[in-house]
Amino acid sequence: MPSSQIEQRKAVALISGGLDSMLAAKVIKDQGVHVEGINFYTGFCVEGHTHAIRKKDKRKEKRNNALWTAEQLGIKLHIIDISEQYKDIVINPKHGYGQNLNPCLDCKIFMVNQAQAWAWMEENDFDFIITGEVVGQRPKSQRADTMPIIAKESGAEDRLLRPLCAKNLPPTLPEREGWVDRERLYDFHGRNRKPQIELAHQLGFDDFAQPAGGCCFLTDESYSRKLADLWQARGERRYELDDILLLKIGRHIRPNERFKIMVSREEGENNFLEGYRKEFTNIRILSHPGPLALVDGTPNDEDLALAARIVARYSQGRAEDTVEVQIDKMDGEVRLLQIAPLLADDIPKAWFI
Numbered sequence: 064m065p066s067s068q069i070e071q072r073k074a075v076a077l078i079s080g081g082l083d084s085m086l087a088a089k090v091i092k093d094q095g096v097h098v099e100g101i102n103f104y105t106g107f108c109v110e111g112h113t114h115a116i117r118k119k120d121k122r123k124e125k126r127n128n129a130l131w132t133a134e135q136l137g138i139k140l141h142i143i144d145i146s147e148q149y150k151d152i153v154i155n156p157k158h159g160y161g162q163n164l165n166p167c168l169d170c171k172i173f174m175v176n177q178a179q180a181w182a183w184m185e186e187n188d189f190d191f192i193i194t195g196e197v198v199g200q201r202p203k204s205q206r207a208d209t210m211p212i213i214a215k216e217s218g219a220e221d222r223l224l225r226p227l228c229a230k231n232l233p234p235t236l237p238e239r240e241g242w243v244d245r246e247r248l249y250d251f252h253g254r255n256r257k258p259q260i261e262l263a264h265q266l267g268f269d270d271f272a273q274p275a276g277g278c279c280f281l282t283d284e285s286y287s288r289k290l291a292d293l294w295q296a297r298g299e300r301r302y303e304l305d306d307i308l309l310l311k312i313g314r315h316i317r318p319n320e321r322f323k324i325m326v327s328r329e330e331g332e333n334n335f336l337e338g339y340r341k342e343f344t345n346i347r348i349l350s351h352p353g354p355l356a357l358v359d360g361t362p363n364d365e366d367l368a369l370a371a372r373i374v375a376r377y378s379q380g381r382a383e384d385t386v387e388v389q390i391d392k393m394d395g396e397v398r399l400l401q402i403a404p405l406l407a408d409d410i411p412k413a414w415f416i
Contacts, residue, residue, distance in 0.1 A: 072242040073097045074224070075178050076193040078140060079278050080128025082259055082271045083195030083227060088136055089266055090226040091193055094243050098193070099139045101178050102129035105170075106146040106307050107153075107280045128278075135268065145177060146304055153281070154300040158212075163287035165279060168209055171196070175217035191222040191237045198228045199253045207231070227251045227259070280311065289315050292416045296323070296360065305339070309357075312336065315416040316373060322360030323416065324370050326377055340391070346374045349399075350387035353378025367392075368402065375404035 076088040078100035092098045133140035152173050156166030171194075178184065178192050198207050210232065214223045221236045229238065230250035238245040251258050263271055280286040289310045294300045296317075309325060312332050317323035324346075327333040333355045336345075343357035344367070356374045358367070371388040380386035381404045390398040 071095065071097050072191070072237070073099070073187070073189045074191050074193050074237075075184060075189050076100045076138075077174055077178060077195070078102050078129050078132055079195070080130075080132055081195065081278055082256070082263060083197060083200075085132045085136065085195070085268070085271060086259055086262055086266065087193050087195040087226045088132075088138065089268075090248065091224070091243060092136060092138065093266075094247060096243065098136070099141065099189075100129070100133050100136075102140060102142045103149075103174050103177065104142060104144045104146060105149045105279070106304050108278060132271075143177070145173075149173070150302070153302075158209075161282065163282055163284050164290055165281040165287070167282075168212065170279075171213050172217045175213060175219050175223060178219075190242065191224055191235070192219050193224055193226060195227060196225045197251045197253075197259075198231045280307075286310060289416050292317065292323070296320070305342075309339065313354075313356075314377075316410070316414050317416055318369055318373070318414050319366070322358055322362035322366050322370070324356050324358055324373060326356045326374055327354040344390065344392045346371055346388060346390050348375060348378040348380060348386055349389050351378045351380030351383070353380065353386075367398075368400065371400055371402050372405045373410060375402060376407065376410065378404070380404060 074091055074096050076084060076091070076098050078084045078088065079102070088098050088100060129142070130140060149170075152166050152169050153164070156169040158166070158168040158172075161167050175192060175194065196210065196213075198210065210225070214220055217223070221233075221239075224235045224237050224243070225232065226243075227249050228251050229235070229245060229248035231252055234245060237243045238248075249258075249262070281290075290302070290307070292315070293302065293306060293310065312325065312335055313328055314326040315323055316326065325336065327336050336355045336357055339357055340355070343359060344362070346356040346358065346367075347353070354374060354377050356370065358370055362370065367390055371390060375381065375386045375388060378386060383404065385401045385403055388400045388402055390400065392398070
C-alpha cells in the first residue's frame with residue numbers, strides 16, 4: 064500500500080499538565096500518530112485555586128498547565144469534569160491510599176477507564192491510550208507490579224502505552240502491530256527526573272511545569288489531615304465540592320469536637336471567604352483590620368467567644384486590651400463583643416489541623 068494510503072492511527076493521551084504527560088504525548092505524536100488529550104477535573108487539582116488567590120503566588124504566571132501543554136503540542140484537549148464520580152474513588156479506594164489520602168492506584172485505573180469508555184473514543188476510532196507513567200516513579204501507582212493492574216482493571220489491557228518506560232514493560236498492541244516503533248520509546252525508571260528534563264530539551268521544550276510536588280492536593284499531608292478531620296467531625300466520609308475548596312483556604316483551627324474556625328491569612332483569602340458568609344456563622348473584627356473567619360460545626364456561646372478571641376489574635380488589634388468583634392450567626396442573630404485577643408502561646412499547636 065502506498066505510504067499516502069497508510070491509515071493514520073489515533074491515540075488519546077491523559078494530560079495532567081505535568082512534564083511526563085507532555086513528553087509521552089510528544090513522543091507518540093512525533094511518530095505520526097494523531098494524538099488528542101483528555102484532562103480530568105477531580106476538584107483536588109492544585110492549580111487554579113490557591114495559586115490564584117494567595118499574595119505569595121501573585122508573581123507566578125497564572126495558566127492552566129493542561130491547556131498550555133496542549134497548545135505546545137498542537138493537539139486538541141478535552142476537559143472533563145469527573146468531580147462527582149470521583150467521590151467514590153476518594154472515599155472507598157479498592158487499593159487503599161498512598162502516604163496520605165491519595166488513592167493513586169484507583170485514580171489511575173479510573174481515569175484510564177474513563178478515557179477507554181468515553182463514547183467518542185469508539186465513535187472516532189481511537190486506537191490506544193497514552194499515559195506519562197514511569198516505572199518506580201510513584202510508590203503507590205507506578206510500580207512494576209501495579210502497572211499491569213491499571214491496564215487490566217481499567218479495561219484498556221494492552222492498548223495502554225507508556226512511552227517513557229515502554230522498554231521496561233512487555234510490548235503493547237500498538238508496538239506489536241507496528242503503529243509505533245518500540246525502538247523510539249524509552250526505558251526511564253525510578254524517581255530521578257533528569258532523563259525527562261534532558262528529553263524535554265532534546266524535543267525543544269524550554270518551558271514546562273515543574274515535575275516535583277504533584278498536581279493533586281490529596282498527596283499533601285496538611286490537606287489530607289484537614290480532609291480526615293472533616294470526615295471525623297461529620298461522622299462519615301462524605302464531601303461536596305465547596306468542602307474541598309475551603310480546605311485549601313486559610314488556617315483551620317479546631318479547639319474542640321464541636322467546631323472549627325477557618326481564618327483567612329490575607330486579603331485574597333478574605334475576599335474568597337466572603338462568598339461563603341451566608342453559609343456559615345462568621346466572625347470579623349470591627350475595630351481593627353483583620354481576617355474574616357468562618358465557623359463550622361455546632362459551637363455554643365462559650366465556643367463563639369473563644370473563636371472571637373482567636374480571630375482577634377490574627378488582627379492588627381492583637382496587642383490591644385480589647386477589640387470589637389462582630390459575630391453573624393446562621394440564625395440571623397448578630398452579636399457585638401468587646402473581647403481580649405488571645406496570646407499566641409494561648410493557642411495550643413494541637414488545635415491547628
